[in-house]
Amino acid sequence: MVSGPVASCFLKLVWYMNNALGRPQKKKIVSRIKGYHGITVAAGSLTGLPNNHRSFDLPIAGIVHTGCPHYYRFGAAGESEEQFATRCAEELEALIIKEGGADQVAAMICEPVMGAGGVIVPPKGYYEKIQAVCRKYDMLFVADEVICGFGRTGNVWGCQTMGIKPDILTCAKALSASFLPISAVMINDKVYQALMMESDKIGTWGHGFTYSGHPVAAAVALEAQKIYDEIDLFGHAKRMTPIFQKHIQSFADHPLIGEAMSVGMVGALEVVADKKTKAAFEIGAVGAAGTKVANNAQALGLFVRNMGDRVAVCPPLIINEAELADLFGRLRQSLDAAMAELKSEGHFKG
Numbered sequence: 001m002v003s004g005p006v007a008s009c010f011l012k013l014v015w016y017m018n019n020a021l022g023r024p025q026k027k028k029i030v031s032r033i034k035g036y037h038g039i040t041v042a043a044g045s046l047t048g049l050p051n052n053h054r055s056f057d058l059p060i061a062g063i064v065h066t067g068c069p070h071y072y073r074f075g076a077a078g079e080s081e082e083q084f085a086t087r088c089a090e091e092l093e094a095l096i097i098k099e100g101g102a103d104q105v106a107a108m109i110c111e112p113v114m115g116a117g118g119v120i121v122p123p124k125g126y127y128e129k130i131q132a133v134c135r136k137y138d139m140l141f142v143a144d145e146v147i148c149g150f151g152r153t154g155n156v157w158g159c160q161t162m163g164i165k166p167d168i169l170t171c172a173k174a175l176s177a178s179f180l181p182i183s184a185v186m187i188n189d190k191v192y193q194a195l196m197m198e199s200d201k202i203g204t205w206g207h208g209f210t211y212s213g214h215p216v217a218a219a220v221a222l223e224a225q226k227i228y229d230e231i232d233l234f235g236h237a238k239r240m241t242p243i244f245q246k247h248i249q250s251f252a253d254h255p256l257i258g259e260a261m262s263v264g265m266v267g268a269l270e271v272v273a274d275k276k277t278k279a280a281f282e283i284g285a286v287g288a289a290g291t292k293v294a295n296n297a298q299a300l301g302l303f304v305r306n307m308g309d310r311v312a313v314c315p316p317l318i319i320n321e322a323e324l325a326d327l328f329g330r331l332r333q334s335l336d337a338a339m340a341e342l343k344s345e346g347h348f349k350g
C-alpha cells in the first residue's frame, strides 16, 4: 500500500482496539492544523490543510485539529518558545475536554517534524508537554514518520530526534528509497495484544489489501535498508547535518527571509515582505513570492518545493559537502533573482 492509506489504517486499528477494550465511545482522533497525512477520506481528514478539505466534504466526523506548533508564525508577542509550547499543550487539553475527554478521544497523530505544512520544527519542550496531555487522557500517540523516518532528521526516526515515544508509527517513502511504493504501520505490544484479543473473539483479522506485503516491494525495501547499512547512510546524513544547518542559517540575513529553519537534512526558508512585521507578500495568489523562488531555482536546475511562501529543501541523504555548497549557491541565486523581480514589479523596496 502507499503511504496515505497507512494513516487510514492506523485509524481503524485505534477503533478496533478500543472496541476490543470495551470502550466503544473512545474513537476521536486529534490531528494538527497544517499537519499532512495524505488525501484519502480518513488520511485527508487527518491532514490539516484547507485545500485538502475544501469541496471534498472533509474532515469526516470524529477527527479534530489542534493548533500548529509554529512559533515564528503563531507565537504571541512577548511569548517565549517555552511559553508557546505550554500554550499549545493547554489548547490541546482544552480541545480534548471539549470533545469528551478520555471517554471519547482515542489518539493524537503528529509528524515529528511537519513536512507538507511547510517544514515546521516544534519548539523545545513541545512534545514533552503534549505527550503528557495525551497520557493524562489515556490516548495513543501516533507518529507519522512518512517523511521523517530513515535518517532525515539526523536519527533513524524523527521520534528519536524530537523525544517522542509513539504507540504506533507509520512510515513509507525512504522505506524503499521510494523506488517502489511500500509503507508500514508499526504498533507496540499494548496495541498488538488488544487487536489480537478482538480478532480471536471475531475469528479473523478482517483487514488487508490486495497488495499488502507485496513481495517485490518488500524485496526492494529490504535491499534499500541493506544498502543504507552498507553505506552508513544515516551516519553520513548525521555528519552532513551541521553543514546543511550552517547553509540554511546563512539565509537568515537575506532581505527576503523571515525564518530559516532546519533539523537534520530538511529545512525551509520563509519568504516575507517585511522581516520586522513578518508580513507576507500580497501579490495575487497565496505563496506567489515562494513560487517565484522555486521557479527561479528550477531555471537553475535546482528543484525545491514551495509550500506557500515557505521554500523547502530536502535533498537526498547521500548528498556530499560539495553538492550542498552547489545546492545552496543556486538557492541563493534563485532568491536574489526573485528579489530582483519583486523589486522591478514594485513589490519590494528592500
Ligand SMILES: Cc1ncc(COP(=O)(O)O)c(C=O)c1O
Pocket: 002, 003, 004, 005, 007, 036, 037, 038, 039, 111, 115, 116, 144, 145, 146, 147, 172
Ligand atoms: C507525513 C506524510 N504522511 C502521509 C503522506 C501520504 O502519503 P501518500 O501520498 O503516499 O498517500 C505523506 C505524503 O507526502 C506525508 O508527507
